[in-house]
Amino acid sequence: MQAEPVLIVGAGPTGLNVALALVRRNIPCRIISEANRPGEQSRAMVVQARTLEFYDQYGFASEIVEQGVVAETAHIREGGAQGSREVLALSFKEMGAGLSPYPFALAYPQDDHERFLMGKLKGLGSEVEWGSKLTGFTQDGDGVRASIEHNTGRVECVAASYICGCDGARSCVRETLGIGFPGGTYQQHFFVADVKVASGFSRDLTVNLGKHILTLMFPVRSSGMQRLIGLVPSELSGLENIGFEDIRAHVEPLLGIKVTQVNWFSTYRVHHRVADRFRVGRAFLVGDAGHIHSPAGGQGMNTGIGDAVNLGWNIAHVMQGRAHLSILDTYEPERIGFARSLVATTDRAFTSLVGEGVAGEFTRRIVAPLLFGVVTRFSLGRHAIFRTISQMRIHYPDSSLSQGVAGEVDGGDRLPWVHDGGQSNFDPLRSLDWQLHVYGGVRKELETTCRGFHLPLHVFNYGDAARDAGLRRDALYLVRPDGYISLASPDQTDGKLSGFVRQFQLGFAGL
């Protein structure tokens, strides 16, 4: 009997990524959005390296990179409304060199990004159902029954195998499940503006660490404009209907620019919250439905995409009968831990940087530039910053799917990128499936085991690149469909691989 489709509620970057992960694996799904058409607001501006690595697995990372602007340098400025100066220029290329095929941050507006993903979905025969609003659902051991109100007035009752709540901060899925969304709302107002500047289009990022921290400037390729995001000065926060002219005198000296045209301006408030749970039975919370926080670090959308990639392969493999149901239990602990620490760190950083009085001033003007300056002087520090911002640092050490250690690489770590003489160990990840990696030599017994399981085995040269990445010669690394290491074992013959495969009833597709 054909399985009921997976119902994906929401067609933002998260929902579109869940859909891609399922459709690419031939899992039937429906993706609905209460909006009548695709979004036109370019909220998230930064696509991080880890997201590009996921897109590399789908084979379209370079297409996205071409459409955005590769931001190679971030200019850190310091100062108040009376004027500011550049204190540091950070090269992303230097910070990420050797760590990822994408050692940069990509400026690519969210609306362009969503349209791009929709195009990819359409190419796979799947389209968003616009004007279709989830109004509630029930579930039992056999499935989900959801109620959808279409903009034509028709009400539809839909049967689904799972429901993925990718329906943003006001999630109907979360509310129907009665899951708490504790946290708070920052008192500051943010502004966002699309502007032209007198000095012409700049491809770099500018971050001001002055009195109004979070005055950021990004390039938008498709419009040739610059995107400004920042805090509305506190003395203006009582004003109704703030426009760009109200803040012009504050913003221009901070960023060292002269704005000649304003295309779009808006203000908004920011929340910091994490849902108490990400899963109840057959229902999952994904993306902003589960976590929201300050846009300061450019992490929100990328975290939602990471959730989507994680959940997508879990559901697909369970529905294909290629993994034990317990694989679904790993989604919440793997992703909620990161969401909580992200919200806590962005909250701490944001609160101390925007703090009023002498302490806030001291952090902004002295501590932050000094810290950045010192840390980025050393390659270890530069790498640590890049790993954190790019989301490459995300790992799942406590997951039941993460076992063993070999060299400096643990079960649960992202597979380190090894590029050696034109050969990249990321290329086989395009199968979107389980695979075994060995760097060095393979014993006959292991080859036989892999053949027996139809588990693809990839053998790489153990050179300087593999050693520098912390991999151990001749060890085995079982890699998950999302590029994380599940099992790391220094020993090829001790039965750990077979035990692992049996424990999770894994089925492999072969080469």
Ligand SMILES: Cc1cc2nc3c(=O)[nH]c(=O)nc-3n(C[C@H](O)[C@H](O)[C@H](O)COP(=O)(O)OP(=O)(O)OC[C@H]3O[C@@H](n4cnc5c(N)ncnc54)[C@H](O)[C@@H]3O)c2cc1C
């Ligand atoms: C100004 C700004 C700047 C930002 N900058 C960045 C950045 O640089 N980097 C970054 O990573 N993040 C950034 N973010 C955060 C980012 O925009 C969000 O994290 C991202 O949009 C979340 O995507 P999502 O798909 O989870 O939710 P959303 O984009 O909110 O999508 C929710 C979807 O659900 C649909 N929906 C809602 N309710 C229903 C229902 N009942 N039935 C059917 N459909 C429903 C909506 O129509 C929509 O399609 C920024 C946010 C803002 C506001």
